[in-house]
Amino acid sequence: MPVSQIPSQPTDSNSGNPGDVTPVVALKELVARLHREQNKIQDLLSSLGFALRSFNNLNQFLELIPLMATRVTDADGSALFLYKPNGQVRLEQLHWQDSRQRKNIRKALEIASSQITLIPHTIPLANATGVLDDQMHRCLGPDMQVFGTAILVKHTERGWLYVLSRDPEYTWTETRQKLVRLVADQTAVAIENDELQVELRKKERLDQELEIGAEIQRRLLPRQCPTIPGVTLAARCKPANRVGGDYYDFIPTDQEQLLQDSQVIKKDCRWALVIGDVMGKGVPAGLIMTMMRGMLRGEVLHNHSPSRILQNMNRVMYADLENSHRFVTMFYSEYDPQTKILSYSNAAHNPPFWWHASSKTVTRIDTLGMLIGLDANSQYEDAQVKLESGDAIIYYTDGLTDALGPNGDRFEEENLVACFQEACRVYTNPEQILDFLFDQVLGFTGAETQSTDDMTLVVLQVQ
Secondary structure: OOHHHOOOOOOOHHHOOOOOOHHHHHHHHHHHHHHHHHHHHHHHHHHHHHHHHHOOOHHHHHHHHHHHHHHHHOOOEEEEEEEOOOOEEEEEEEEEOOHHHHHHHHHHHHHHHHOOEOOOOOOOHHHHHHHHHHHHHHHHOOOOEEEEEEEEEOOEEEEEEEEEEOOOOOOOOHHHHHHHHHHHHHHHHHHHHHHHHHHHHHHHHHHHHHHHHHHHHHHHOOOOOOOOOOEEEEEEEEOOOOOOOEEEEEEEOOHHHHHOOOOOOOOOOOEEEEEEEEOOOHHHHHHHHHHHHHHHHHHHOOOOOHHHHHHHHHHHHHHHHHHHOOOEEEEEEEEEOOOOEEEEEEEOOOOOEEEEOOOOEEEEOOOOOOOEOOOOOOOOOOEEEEOOOOOEEEEEOHHHHOOEOOOOOEOHHHHHHHHHHHHHHHOOOHHHHHHHHHHHHHHHHOOOOOOOOOEEEEEEEEO
16 A cells, blocks of 8 residues: 555544653653652652651661661662670661561671671771671672661761662662661661660769768758857858859867857857868768768867877878879867867968957968878867957958959959958858858859869957
8 A cells, every 4th residue: 555545643642552652651650650659759768857857766667767768779688787785786677578588688698797896996987888798798698789878876886777689789878878878867866866865864873872972061061150249240152163162060079069060159168160172072081071071070079289189181081082193281270268268280281360359460370280181190280269259250262362363363362351351341150251252252263154173251240
């Protein structure tokens, strides 16, 4: 038949003839399928993001990871491996489409992972992937295709996410690599979040314990200054941290007076006024301070001289202080209300300052003596002064004189002496003197500046 006589093909799309229509329909179906796949992947990743925000249990989240990796890559299954703290590689989670084969696949993967231990300096993490790949191929057989990506937490490998396929035509395309990388990154975020939560809980427990320790320490320091005939007192301790190493105390040398908690005043009772500083800050210093307080209160009741009390304290505490690599400075004094005599001995503490009301001058009261805990055989000296009406004494720790100003310079003893003299000229009671001195130090450092050392100040004024 001549070409001109060949009937033309119908062009009506409803005619059912696939001539020119088939490519268009096929293209539409392809686009629709791609849209469905894209929507499926978006839904899966969205669900994974929701789980990451919602799950508080890391194990629940990790159960989803192999399922998500399998779905977004159209693989037969997926396996999540994580490194244990001891370096062992562990199969954490597995998803396999065919439930009949899942048990055998799991057993093979567990055998593969059990052969690897990432002992430091034996198998570098950079080589761990190849070792695990080899073991998996050996245990799963040559017909299983294995592709993986690392799980990185803060640039450190914490495990691997693998997709598995028995399809010989399965290819590890760039798109699949990106999708698995997204799932692995979500896994890394979940692991890091869980570790941060663990650290936060530890910190909360530690904060609670520190607060309990601080409360115990506050209760061990005098709740109020005692009423001692002929003198008035004021005291304040400002720790740099919640638990500090500064110590001060007022201890009656009479056992009956001590048991009565200083409420019934015996006029013939001598009072120990003591201040100390454990080298260091925080919980260790606070523990030593607490131990020191108990020992000192027992020593005071033996009615020894101040130097003998420091000597006994040094001998008893020496072993513990040596083991902890810490030392204690202490100024111990006893005031006799009947004679107005202050007896004292110093173990390398900052010597108190004495304001003489009659001459309006300031002098130190001090004796020679070594740090407590430095030498088990240290010897200490005794000394006495007789106080007069209007005289005042300040006991302090080096947190005041070492306080740093904005330019890095220290407050120093000279400033403390000058402020003490000014306060004694202007104010008439110890509480005002104490407030003035603290205000001067805080004004020097800046009210918002966090002090780096504990600050303790005790003011005694003779009536």
